[in-house]
């Protein structure tokens with residue numbers, strides 16, 4: 001095993017760990033973004049709330065999500081460690097530098113730190129509340145055959161139940177009543193605050209710059225550089241990871257703020 | 260050769276590795292725009308000597324862009340503002356009369372300052388001794404045509420071999436990383452059949468020596484390649500990563 005420890009601790013090995021964890025986090029972003037698009041469904045949060053229950057109860061997803069939290073922390077702190085080593089390689093600074101590289105590529109650690117703070121705030125806002133805080137319950141009644149939502153009603157304050165989602169079928173009427181933990185209400189309440197909205201938008205800007213360099217940089221570090229595919233990798237990094245995903249995420253607080 | 264340019268030079272002066280350095284300002288007048296940057300320094304140094312002060316120490320040798328000795332960090336760029344040239348091939352016509360030019364040494368802890376603008380780049384020599392060679396027994400050389408090499412590989416190997424070991428990549432990199440240099444040296448041999456027998460140990464040993472010298476690690480900013488006088492491609496760094504990881508996994 002010592003070759004592995006030695007490799008991982010070499011300058012290249014340390015970069016490879018950043019690339020592998022970073023690219024994994026990129027795939028997570030896609031899943032997270034697509035799932036959260038249900039916030040825009042206009043169904044009073046019914047589909048989004050059901051999705052939130054699924055994501056937090058499915059054992060496989062729960063396992064992956066703990067791996068994910070660990071990977072976020074690893075990527076952040078390993079990145080700071082690597083940055084520290086790299087800074088040590090030049091203790092005397094230049095008086096003038098005329099940078100011939102992109103701003104984003106030179107500021108990955110700063111952008112990453114902003115994102116780490118963001119993730120802490122974001123988890124505190126929603127994940128922590130959902131798991132440990134007082135999230136209201138909402139009762140949805142849906143028509144079983146058409147899947148149409150018939151009514152929706154917030155449960156009285158103080159109402160609580162053992163499970164996040166309780167469903168009762170009413171066969172005579174052909175309806176189903178679902179009482180569910182209302183994360184959607186939490187989200188929409190949080191985004192009434194202009195400061196939270198602005199902080200989220202700013203953080204998504206940091207995400208865009210972090211990924212415009214990070215995505216393609218990950219491939220280069222793994223040695224995946226080929227003239228035939230370099231353009232494609234770069235364009236995916238720009239179009240999907242630096243534009244589409246941050247924009248979609250930023251649209252969520254804006255949507256609720258304007259609603 | 261004299262001309263009509265007047266230049267305001269701010270040069271880093273430092274007595275030795277340990278001494279505290281600082282900028283000195285010099286007015287250099289009657290400079291011809293056809294002079295090379297180093298000739299402008301020669302004019303200044305002659306004056307300093309005649310005035311009885313110590314001339315500015317700087318490295319140079321071939322003065323035709325092939326040896327890699329010259330090394331000045333000019334106005335924030337290694338080898339100055341012109342792309343794809345060394346300091347010795349930079350001419351005063353790249354500047355304007357009355358310009359202030361700031362000249363610093365390469366700054367990296369692995370390249371300690373010897374004096375003024377001259378730095379000790381023996382770290383590169385030690386990286387090369389760790390594996391940047393091909394071991395052959397003496398005897399008659401084989402006929403070149405008996406070793407077929409795809410044109411594309413030959414071209415890439417030659418392009419990598421254009422590296423003159425000047426260290427501008429380290430100087431330009433915000434991490435003082437030597438990966439462009441080391442990757443060029445690994446690539447030029449990895450791409451050719453002559454380099455194949457020692458391919459894996461070469462990658463492992465050169466990277467290990469590079470790390471031992473205390474260079475930073477690449478974060479793919481691309482500043483090295485943009486400032487490299489030989490325009491060595493970043494593709495080499497990706498190749499080095501593959502060579503190293505492959506060698507580490509199989510050795």
Ligand code: SF4
Nearest residue numbers: 422423425426428487
């Ligand atoms: S890669 Fe370029 S900048 Fe670096 S040592 Fe070689 S020639 Fe100089």
Ligand code: FES
Nearest residue numbers: 320322327329347
């Ligand atoms: S003096 Fe030889 S390359 Fe400049």
